[in-house]
Amino acid sequence: xxxxxxxxxxxxxxxxxxxxxxxxxxxxxxxxxxLEAVLTYIEAHLGEPLGIAALAAQANLSVYHFCRLxxxxxxxxxxxxxxxxxxxxxxxxxPIATLSLATVALSCGFASQSHLTRHFRRATGSxxxxxxxxxxxxxxxxxxxxxxx
Numbered sequence: 001x002x003x004x005x006x007x008x009x010x011x012x013x014x015x016x017x018x019x020x021x022x023x024x025x026x027x028x029x030x031x032x033x034x035l036e037a038v039l040t041y042i043e044a045h046l047g048e049p050l051g052i053a054a055l056a057a058q059a060n061l062s063v064y065h066f067c068r069l070x071x072x073x074x075x076x077x078x079x080x081x082x083x084x085x086x087x088x089x090x091x092x093x094x095p096i097a098t099l100s101l102a103t104v105a106l107s108c109g110f111a112s113q114s115h116l117t118r119h120f121r122r123a124t125g126s127x128x129x130x131x132x133x134x135x136x137x138x139x140x141x142x143x144x145x146x147x148x149x
């Protein structure tokens with residue numbers, strides 16, 4: 001193969017990659033109806049184990065296609081979105097002093113109190129117990145970390 005042919009093939013390959021990248025960037029996300037169905041399902045089943053297959057079924061898509069479109073639409077993966085929602089629900093339940101941390105964890109869909117603590121600390125910068133105590137004193141430990149995201 002001559003040098004000119006190799007150069008021409010290389011140019012075509014580069015053009016194909018560029019076209020593919022443009023196509024991926026312009027990939028449409030979930031429709032508003034699909035997104036609403038998925039988010040409503042997540043909210044209703046947040047305290048239960050949520051599988052990606054069940055979410056994809058809500059949008060009538062394959063798991064692979066659903067994950068790509070969900071991330072394109074929301075900016076985060078379905079797993080990350082679910083974790084954020086669970087942490088937000090935990091933040092709403094933690095001020096209720098009669099609920100133990102383990103009860104809060106299980107009602108938010110976390111496997112255990114330590115699972116809640118790990119993800120809560122990652123998301124807010126404080127532990128659930130510290131959040132509960134600061135909320136009881138009227139302080140806000142999570143404001144600084146939330147503004148960074």
